[in-house]
Amino acid sequence: MEISLQNVADIKKLKAVGICTIKGIQMTTRRALCNVKGLSEAKVDKIKEAANKLVEPGFLTAFEYSEKRKMVFHISTGSQEFDKLLGGGIESMAITEAFGEFRTGKTQLSHTLCVTAQLPGPNGYTGGKIIFIDTENTFRPDRLRDIADRFNVDHEAVLDNVLYARAYTSEHQMELLDYVAAKFHEEAGIFKLLIIDSIMALFRVDFSGRGELAERQQKLAQMLSRLQKISEEYNVAVFVTNQMTADPGATMTFQADPKKPIGGHILAHASTTRISLRKGRGELRIAKIYDSPEMPENEATFAITTGGIGDAKE
Ligand code: GTP
Ligand code: MG
Numbered sequence: 001m002e003i004s005l006q007n008v009a010d011i012k013k014l015k016a017v018g019i020c021t022i023k024g025i026q027m028t029t030r031r032a033l034c035n036v037k038g039l040s041e042a043k044v045d046k047i048k049e050a051a052n053k054l055v056e057p058g059f060l061t062a063f064e065y066s067e068k069r070k071m072v073f074h075i076s077t078g079s080q081e082f083d084k085l086l087g088g089g090i091e092s093m094a095i096t097e098a099f100g101e102f103r104t105g106k107t108q109l110s111h112t113l114c115v116t117a118q119l120p121g122p123n124g125y126t127g128g129k130i131i132f133i134d135t136e137n138t139f140r141p142d143r144l145r146d147i148a149d150r151f152n153v154d155h156e157a158v159l160d161n162v163l164y165a166r167a168y169t170s171e172h173q174m175e176l177l178d179y180v181a182a183k184f185h186e187e188a189g190i191f192k193l194l195i196i197d198s199i200m201a202l203f204r205v206d207f208s209g210r211g212e213l214a215e216r217q218q219k220l221a222q223m224l225s226r227l228q229k230i231s232e233e234y235n236v237a238v239f240v241t242n243q244m245t246a247d248p249g250a251t252m253t254f255q256a257d258p259k260k261p262i263g264g265h266i267l268a269h270a271s272t273t274r275i276s277l278r279k280g281r282g283e284l285r286i287a288k289i290y291d292s293p294e295m296p297e298n299e300a301t302f303a304i305t306t307g308g309i310g311d312a313k314e
Contacts, residue, residue, distance in 0.1 A: 024229075026055065078310055079300070096238070097199070097274045098274075118130070119151060129161045135173060144158055147308035198241040200243055225270070275289060
């Protein structure tokens with residue numbers, strides 16, 4: 001927002017809550033803007049008006065939209081089979097969710113992406129920096145070193161390109177997103193990937209009772225909407241992991257798969273692509289497309305190796 005929108009103080013107030021661009025203003029409701037400390041309703045109206053004058057909020061032709069989609073890139077999972085399943089890897093301008101039981105490789109995949117996102121890839125992808133939000137205290141820089149070795153890249157350089165934050169509550173997790181947006185804005189085009197491992201863990205703790213479910217889902221919806229906007233506004237890939245729970249209704253309906261990802265419809269709709277992970281023999285794991293606008297419901301087998309996620313050896 002270089003343009004003298006209102007005054008510097010107002011821009012600061014907006015930046016403090018992670019709204020750094022005209023697009024960011026357009027993506028935020030009046031009501032949410034009014035909740036920003038120090039912004040009156042009248043001021044918000046003026047800001048909205050000024051933003052819409054600078055950038056028309058309206059329609060694109062399908063052609064223009066397809067040009068915009070050309071900026072979308074994919075980050076490799078480390079396994080060619082897995083990448084094929086995903087149409088090239090983890091997609092930018094989208095939220096990709098991987099869920100599965102414990103030890104199915106969600107955290108290992110998160111670590112691998114921290115390295116592969118830094119490597120140049122197909123279609124002119126240059127590689128870039130990563131933000132990792134850890135809610136379970138399972139981030140291990142040493143794993144990044146192992147994975148860096150596999151790709152023959154320098155340890156220090158790899159670790160330097162990963163910004164790490166540990167989130168302690170679901171509220172803290174949300175607050176961190178303000179910082180994420182500010183960082184993505186500050187170093188425009190440098191950051192390529194945001195990882196949250198895992199998206200639901202803290203919500204599960206903070207809202208434990210049945211009576212709190214509605215509130216939990218409401219807060220979750222706000223967070224996911226924020227993530228969606230960030231992914232589009234800054235053209236980054238958002239990768240989140242998720243846990244599973246036994247479905248209490250499953251035994252009644254004889255469902256084949258009695259476990260399902262938590263987060264309900266809110267998360268189901270927010271994730272662009274959902275991947276289910278399950279265990280195979282030894283270090284093998286099976287990924288399945290659970291829900292995607294473009295990819296068919298296929299499966300791929302990959303392996304968890306010392307060097308991170310890789311292809312299963314024949
Ligand atoms: P939860 O967070 O508990 O739900 O599980 P997760 O899905 O995040 O599992 P995670 O990604 O932590 O995967 C754990 C699996 O990775 C285990 O089966 C480990 O044996 C394997 N693993 C972890 N580190 C290494 C390693 O350095 N080398 C190899 N070969 N495997 C590893
Ligand atoms: Mg994990």
